[in-house]
Amino acid sequence: MRGGGYKATPQRMSVLRTLAKEQHQTLEDIRTQCPEVGLVTVYRTLDLLVGLGIVRRLDLGDGARYELAEDHHHHMICEQCGEISEFEQCPLDPGRLPAGDGFEVRSHSLEVYGRCAACG
Amino acid sequence: MRGGGYKATPQRMSVLRTLAKEQHQTLEDIRTQCPEVGLVTVYRTLDLLVGLGIVRRLDLGDGARYELAEDHHHHMICEQCGEISEFEQCPLDPGRLPAGDGFEVRSHSLEVYGRCAACG
DNA sequence: CGCTAATTGAAAAATTTTTTCAGTTGCAGA
DNA sequence: TCTGCAACTGAAAAAATTTTTCAATTAGCG
Numbered sequence: 184m185r186g187g188g189y190k191a192t193p194q195r196m197s198v199l200r201t202l203a204k205e206q207h208q209t210l211e212d213i214r215t216q217c218p219e220v221g222l223v224t225v226y227r228t229l230d231l232l233v234g235l236g237i238v239r240r241l242d243l244g245d246g247a248r249y250e251l252a253e254d255h256h257h258h259m260i261c262e263q264c265g266e267i268s269e270f271e272q273c274p275l276d277p278g279r280l281p282a283g284d285g286f287e288v289r290s291h292s293l294e295v296y297g298r299c300a301a302c303g
Numbered sequence: 304m305r306g307g308g309y310k311a312t313p314q315r316m317s318v319l320r321t322l323a324k325e326q327h328q329t330l331e332d333i334r335t336q337c338p339e340v341g342l343v344t345v346y347r348t349l350d351l352l353v354g355l356g357i358v359r360r361l362d363l364g365d366g367a368r369y370e371l372a373e374d375h376h377h378h379m380i381c382e383q384c385g386e387i388s389e390f391e392q393c394p395l396d397p398g399r400l401p402a403g404d405g406f407e408v409r410s411h412s413l414e415v416y417g418r419c420a421a422c423g
Numbered sequence: 424c425g426c427t428a429a430t431t432g433a434a435a436a437a438t439t440t441t442t443t444c445a446g447t448t449g450c451a452g453a
Numbered sequence: 454t455c456t457g458c459a460a461c462t463g464a465a466a467a468a469a470t471t472t473t474t475c476a477a478t479t480a481g482c483g
Contacts, residue, residue: 190429190480210470221432226471236382242362246470259406262356268406274399275413281390285420286379292414293395296359300405310449310460330439341463346440366439 189231194220198228202238207248207258207267243267243294256292263302307355314340318348322358327368327378327387363387363414376412383422 189195194217201216202208213225220228229249232238239252243260250256259268273293280288309315314337321336322328333345340348349369352358359372363380370376379388393413400408 188429192430192480194431223433223472224431227430240362242360242367247362257401259401261406262409270401272399272401274396274401276394276396279392279394280415281377281379281392281394285423286381286388286415287418287423288415289382289417291416294412295400295406295408296411297409298407303405303407308460312449312461314462343441343464344462347462 206250258294261299314344326370378414381419
């Protein structure tokens, strides 16, 4: 981060620390955990981090959420109750990823929609 | 749609027709193609369709977009220029989808991030 | 330690989305 | 086909969300 001429301010650290705690958080989630960081700064920090590829913004059907872009993104979303959970195992077959069209794959995000056990 | 006690109004038909034309459109895209439909009605229609599972809302990093939920969703997003393209072949291995936890998979959405040929 | 460009926060502006409500309309039943 | 009414629509207003502005502050290089 400092490499790009950006400063490691307490506010940015605080937002990053919050993002590291939990996945797919809303702006409000982050705000709640960073009460000492101004609203505008949270927006700007997220913009910056998204721009740097450190954070990814996603919409699972209920507004913007943010999470660290480091890991894979495998979400299960219940269409009934809206619950979002995660799973680790990557069901992707690398051999079947698009190729030959010059697109270089860096990472991916997978959302599986359906019904959770509770909503059966 | 009529089954659920909903009316097949011209406005709804217009929005659906627009969604059928192209994938991942923004609200403005839809508005432009449905000038005869009021802004509020577009919002309400999309909400309804999303609620019915006919349409899916997604955020590929630049705000909400909508598309028919019928098909699979395989997007390639260039992290450099933001271009969004699609590919047909599904790289998912059904055998590796999460199971045993009672979650019933209905559909899925996959976003692949990287660099497009032009941005190499 | 001092300098300077980067950063911050508060207020204001712009944008996006939702609510309200009175008038309109699709469509089920007569 | 006609009728009644719940569902629907649009315009305006309200609310929520995001961005811009700008003066004051600060991280970090030298």
